[in-house]
Amino acid sequence: MLARRQAVMPPDPAGQATAGILVSLDSLMVQRAEQPAALEDAPVALRRIGWIGRPIILMGRQVAGRDLPHDAGEREAWVRATIGTGAYAVVPFEEPSAERAATQDGEAVDQWREVRSDQHATWMLTDRPRQVGAARQAGLKVILIGPADPQPSVHRPDYHARDLKDAVGHLLTVDVFSTPVADPGKTPSAGGPAA
Secondary structure (H helix, E strand, O other), X not given: OOOOOOOOOOEOOOOOEOOEEEEEHHHHEEXXXXXXXXXXXXXXXXXXXXXXXXOEEEEOOEEOOEEOOOOHHHHHHHHHHHHOOOOOEEEOOOOOOOOHHHHHOOHHHXXXXXXXXXXXXXXXXXXXXXXXXXXXXXXXXXXXXXXXXXXXXXXXXXXXXOXXXXXXXXXXXXXXXXXXXXXXXXXXXXXXXXX
């Protein structure tokens, strides 16, 4: 059985917090008029993000315009029943206003900076174009899923994914190519030049 993750991820054994990946709940859902449902790819996408070995934090207080339960246990139960079980945390987060003025006055940037700090996050996946600017200004790397903003701001996403699979593929690629490569002139056991 998978262990439940806490809302704020604990530091790793070396005392440093592991950089997390924020995922907007709405980006994992089919936006329906009746009952919202998880995208068919959502459980697999979360498992694949888990391959990176970083905490996954699903965030939101609403899904498809509907409020999630205020009680943390009920909210997590709803998310897990809808998306599936997995090694992810569920945290409430009232996304800042999508209005451009909120980004300009710094309030939205401060809110994103706070969640970035609280969750030790480096990446964010979202399907809301108007969140990109404030989240990037707060220090998050942003992957925008779906159509571009018809009124783009100065801040573009770090990556624009056509769908959830594309977003996860980008994260995996960045993870593979950002890992330091061992010096081919050294042997792992001796630490000196190869013979």
